[in-house]
Amino acid sequence: MTPPPSPRPPSPPPAVRRLLATARTTRFRVERAAAGRGGGALPAPVHLSLRDSRTLNVALAVDPAHEDVARARLLITRGLRRYAVPLAPEPYAHGDTLLTATATLRDAADGSRTGVPLSDGVWRLTVETRGPRGRVRRRGIGIAGDPAPPPTPTTAHAPDPRTGMLVRIVRTRGGRAVLQATRSRPRAELVRFVPRGDGITVHGRIVAGAAGAAGAGALAVRRRDGVVVPVDVAWQGDAFTLRMPLGAMTGAGPGQWVWDVRVGGLPLGRWLSDVRDPAASCPTPFRVFALADGSLVRAHAHFTASGAFAVTCLDITDGAAERTREPAKETS
Structure with missing residues (x-):
């Protein structure tokens, strides 16, 4: 048996939907500009990828001759909200140290899963290192401009198959890598x-x-x-x-x-x-x-x-x- 239809709030007219979409696009542009400000040289990662808007993989090389790292973590921040993911050291080529992390992301509205809760907007990625004497350094992650992707059967970005939220790694005007999270419509x-x-x-x-x-x-x-x-x-x-x-x-x-x-x-x-x-x-x-x-x-x-x-x-x-x-x- 088909249950009687439940009352639904009227959907906004097309003009209102276009206005809301334009407002969100403008907000994302402003947040990307703010996220790209500040900081010195941006080190390029050995690896930076995002799978199904849920799994963020990061790997950065550190030269022990120039920087002695006792502890390190990846900071994912937006406004006053900050989440820290430990970066694990491991041996790398030419005597360098590789700092790696795998972070599980989730829609902030989905409280049934663990992980870093992302709301709609732009999130900064910052690498924080602490030396043996307590010296703390923070810097962003550099990313090259997006080249034209080769034709493949799959798209470059995939939404979360559970909630529909789309998280992408995007480049600010200053070359900094940030996460842009867009919540799914119904x-x-x-x-x-x-x-x-x-x-x-x-x-x-x-x-x-x-x-x-x-x-x-x-x-x-x-x-x-x-x-x-x-x-x-x-x-x-x-x-x-x-x-x-x-x-x-x-x-x-x-x-x-x-x-x-x-x-x-x-x-x-x-x-x-x-x-x-x-x-x-x-x-x-x-x-x-x-x-x-x-x-x-x-x-x-x-x-x-x-x-x-x-x-x-x-x-x-x-x-x-x-x-x-x-x-x-x-x-x-």
């Missing part, structure tokens, strides 16, 4: 879809959902003209399961058409991924489904290039019946 994320002989079952979840998104209804929307067909959806918290109404979709009009799916007013798709072209990377075949009322539907559940989930379907019941009635040809 999304209907497809976890998997299962085509069986009698239909297509879809499993998904609401990410960063607004009040009322979880528990709301779902619709199949015909791309040609916006015709809608209700979809039965079962909820368990923010997770949902729905079954595509192939009979109602093909019964809405003759011909083969493409249908999109909206859950709680949100377009359904595989959004939290680093795959550059889901349509090319995840090809799926056409299949024939035998529905409970005896009709046959030829359908293609697939991803578009942007990651949206779509279903192309056509009722082939009459065609199959005609082929069944054709007289068998004699063979000698």
